[in-house]
Amino acid sequence: MQNSTLRFSNRVEDYVKYRPHYPAAIIPLLEQQHLLKPGLPVADIGSGTGISAELFLQKGYTVWGIEPNVEMRQKSEALLQSYPDFKAIDGTAEATTLPDHSVALVAAGQAFHWFNREQCRREFKRILKPGGGVALIWNERLTATAFEKDYEELIVRHGNQYQKVDHRNIDDAAIEAFFAPGTVTLSVFNNQQVFTYEGLEGRLLSSSYMPVKDGPGYTEMVADLKALFNQYQTGNQVIIHYATKVYWGRLS
Template sequence: MQDNTRRFSNRVDDYVRYRPHYPSQIVTELESQQLLTPGIQIADIGSGTGISAALFLEKGYPVWGVEPNREMRLKSEELLRDYPGFKAMDGTAEATTLPDQSVGLIVAGQAFHWFNREQCRTEFERILKPGGVVALICNERLTSTPFEKAYEQLIIDHGNQYLKVDHRNIDVAAIERFFAPGRVTLQIFDNRQVFSYEGLEGRLRSSSYMPAKGGPGYNEMVADLKKLFHQFQTGDRITIRYSTRVYWCRLA
């Protein structure tokens, strides 16, 4: 767990510039389900640089961002300094440091696969108010077009532990087990990023399982990425498509 909390320390700038955000419709949907109400306190667990926290802060909801990585936490404080409702906390999913029954909604954006599920379930139950909700959000990169298949293969070829840490290893059945006996609701939203070559390379660098710039294997990865970009680009641009999946459930 300690190693995982440091995985992104040398990738913060690329993470901020090139990681996909989340559709604003997520907030609208949670509001329509009466899961977000005025004054509700949100805890964003594994909040990173504040991508998921910003989604709710922009709509006026206060957010505690719980993040164990110092570099990412400091960046979130910098980027979200204009939101008085944001407070960054040094904590983990298993030990958030938040008070008992202090939050009405827990969100985890692109982070659940790093958690110890048994321990964080206990912690979530502790910090949630009665009837509180957990929403797990993830951008799942699609792999159906020729470019998407080739890009996935490049990541497999050059990635370090990609197949081990890929968030897609946690399937619906695992999520249902985590929430049991509660009933899980899944909402899916379309999402995409459009990149020049520079952006595509930055997107690749932002992933913790890919070679770091200047490190072993980086030049080889870039050589293959340039070939892939020139093969599939249209108008000097490449589109990465995502299925943004939101799983939510009330914890007993």
């Protein structure tokens, strides 16, 4: 299987344009639970192009973005250059390079399923201040509509390693074990994206398990995607719904 730190190197532009962002309501949730503290940095692990980092930056928090993929990291620096409190760092979940007890919160947006859980747990405990928290965030694509069900089937049909790397392979029991003996709470927010065909194709291509543009399997995949879009579009648009899941708690 391809090295997880390299999987998105050739998908950066589609990732920036077409990946879903996260609901702003996540920040008040974490503040109410005292997992965010003004003046203390947030470590965004697997920060990618900065989608999750920007969520915290917009609310005035300092963010250290830990990202091993050079193309993704450089894109985050370019996109977030207007935020002086953002610093991108070449590191991994298992070896962040951050000082001991330096952050109030460790966050991971759409990334935790790539980590070595045993190793990153030790690293998170090392860099967290006493009482510091962890927030694991995913936009989980739903299959509630006929379009969404057929879109999922298309991904299964054309995706390379999709069923092996899908973040849903990590279930609630695995996440509870990660936080144990501490407890973890799940909060869920509604989220969605509205796409024209161009956007839908870009969203599909942003996933590391799909054929790359003009690569093997691309032509067949696009033919199926166009037929799917034409079948379900209304006003030249389709909607993908998400449940944004936030698992939050403290590591004992």
